[in-house]
Amino acid sequence: MNILRPGQDGYADEVAGFQTSVANTPAVVVAAETAEDVVAAVKYAAEHGLRVAVQATGHGLTEGTDGLLISTRRMTGVEIDAAARTARVGAGVRWGAVIEAAAKHGLAPLSGSSPDVGVVGYTLSGGFGLMARRYGRAADHVRAIDVVTPDGELRTVTPGADLFWALRGGRAGFGVVTALEFGLVPVTELYGGGLYFDTADLPSVLRVWRTWSMTAPDELSTSIALIPLPDLPMLPEPVRGKHVAHVRIAYLGQDGDELVAPLRAAAPVLMDTLKRLPFTESGSIASDPPHPHPYHGTNATVSALNDGMLAAIVEHAGPGAPVDTVLIIDRLGGELARRRVDGAGWDSGAEFVVRALSMVGDDGVETVRGAHGKLFEALAPWSTGRLLPFVYGEHDPAEVAESVFPPADLARLRVIKHRYDPASAFPAV
Incomplete structure (x- = not known):
């Protein structure tokens, strides 16, 4: 784990994302390599009263942070289970890596138009891609999510859990996702x-x-x-x-x-x-x-x-x-x-x-x-x-949420948000 502050070598590169119109000037950047690094970073932020943001590629960046930024771009593990038709990927993986790995087994992910986009951010936003009319959203095919919640706990959540429901479409307000497991489809x-x-x-x-x-x-x-x-x-x-x-x-x-x-x-x-x-x-x-x-x-x-x-x-x-x-x-x-x-x-x-x-x-x-x-x-x-x-x-993430979620979904999201992030350390919903 590498910790960077403004002015240090590597800080500017770590903060930079694909979206350059949003100012991002965190007081601290944690360049995470493992889920344990993410746990340590979230606990540090809680101890010092810092708001938390996370970035892999920065394509969907909607607001910057002046608190603590967790960069996940080094978490690039990809595992394909051909028999189960699933992939397990780290938080920094881009779609191109999954496409190439899955293709070796005659499979494909529900990726979008660009292979350079990060898997986690795309999927947590819903994930509308090239085969969506046939197979639905990328979020529909998620099997398990590893997430560090604002209390610093690393959890694995699966269908049926409120947190799983919130993360599949609710994006980044509930913790830092460190890994996703999702289904692949037989397309070559x-x-x-x-x-x-x-x-x-x-x-x-x-x-x-x-x-x-x-x-x-x-x-x-x-x-x-x-x-x-x-x-x-x-x-x-x-x-x-x-x-x-x-x-x-x-x-x-x-x-x-x-x-x-x-x-x-x-x-x-x-x-x-x-x-x-x-x-x-x-x-x-x-x-x-x-x-x-x-x-x-x-x-x-x-x-x-x-x-x-x-x-x-x-x-x-x-x-x-x-x-x-x-x-x-x-x-x-x-x-x-x-x-x-x-x-x-x-x-x-x-x-x-x-x-x-x-x-x-x-x-x-x-x-x-x-x-x-x-x-x-x-x-x-x-x-x-x-x-x-x-x-x-x-x-304004809260304003965005009000415009994209049905009222019943938004109400449920905010209940779950308060349960896991009562101090509102993560982006608002």
Whole structure:
């Protein structure tokens, strides 16, 4: 265990995360290597009255801390039980490591679009990934959780326990998770990639994708992203400098070309990357940016996507919008609508989730919030809530919790929170 304070060598590297718009200036950083290190760190924080935060990769960072930060990025053990179809991973493991390890046994995890994201943070937020319409959330498949609670006790919690319920979807307010055990699925490859369409075709492509996705089989997970691409030489020439519509496909069936034929006919295709690919290459479908940067994002689940909503999306997040925004619409439904295992918070009645993500520039996060506010105000009449995995850069965890959890779930979460963390040392719920 390495203990660092401001000004010491290694402090800045330990504090830095993928999300750089949130200030993180802890008084103490504990670079944990084992669960015992985490126990010692939590007890130290309690003895000195310090608030506690935890970070592995920092992708979902919503608030910084001036207290004690536990860095778990060195806890990178991965164990695969092929017979049981399970994985056990340490707190610092990224999805890429699990994907590679599971693939050797003909298995795959319920990972998301980026293999660089940390397993624990993603899963504790619910975990909405590439095979969600077929298999549900990553949180639905968790078998056991090792967690150090605010009293400094290392516990293993399993289905049926209140703490297990709270952690599977309630995120970081209940302790520091040191290991997860979860189920894997028998997937080795998929039909995946994307279709890119030009700016002028955004309205028609949105309408075709909306109608097409409503009849999609559960084996298909799909989204459409409106992306302002810069005019840079490293980007493929057909899409360079354009505001494109990127239809993303992850399909577990065998008739992929037949299934996407209506999309290919929707408008001239600038670039087509669809093909069969091993699950180990699933990160290429969205090609999320690999480098840390400052961003702010929010979302809304919606019960429908009518033409008026699509027009509002193009107006507020398409070409000419006041703030460059990556706007992603995910098709929900399938197993996400049917499966509600023992875990907090999920809008099972929503048909789509609309996500907005923008870089935070010199004019600050308020400019981005204002632009996003206009978009989601236009969608408000059809909105049914928000999803925790897609809230980025907001600084009030309690306010976030009130917007993403149903009232009954939130009340139960707060009862459990008070039981395990009466001093509120960990992030609020």
